[in-house]
Amino acid sequence: MKTYFIVAAVLAVVGLLPAVYYAGYHQGKTSTAAAFNQAALEHRDKENQLLVQLEKAKKERKIVYMERIKMVAEAADACLDSPVPESISGLLHDASAAKTQPLTNTGL
Known part of the structure; x- marks a missing residue:
């Protein structure tokens, strides 16, 4: 009986x-699968945060470029509206007059 x-x-x-x-x-x-799923969720969350930051950076960059274009356009308009200084206008007038005068034969 003891053997049994x-x-x-x-x-x-x-x-x-x-x-x-x-x-x-x-x-x-099961534990490994749960840990893998948790890591995947954390990775997706981090990826979504980075995508949001990227979109913000793109919007800020677009705003900066729009402001830059606006400032360049205003500066160009200001330059075109300002009168040309007398010394430069005299040079321009002399240059345009020299182009219109015919060359005369001095006989040399």
């Missing part, structure tokens, strides 16, 4: 080993 109890105990332990192994395996597999 020992054999039964050994069979119970041997029978439990695969069950414990498979339970631990599946628990580890």
Whole structure:
């Protein structure tokens, strides 16, 4: 009778080993899958934050370029509206007059 109890105990332990192994395996597999899913969610969240920052930077850059174009246009208008200084206008007048005068033959 004693041998039966020992054999039964050994069979119970041997029978439990695969069950414990498979339970631990599946628990580890589930734990790993949950950790992977959590890491994927964190990665997507970080990626979304970076995309929002990129969109903000694009909008700010567009605003800066629009302001720059506006300032250049205003400066160009201001330059065109201001009168030309007398010394420069005299040079321009002399240059345009020299172009219109025909060359005369001095006989040399």
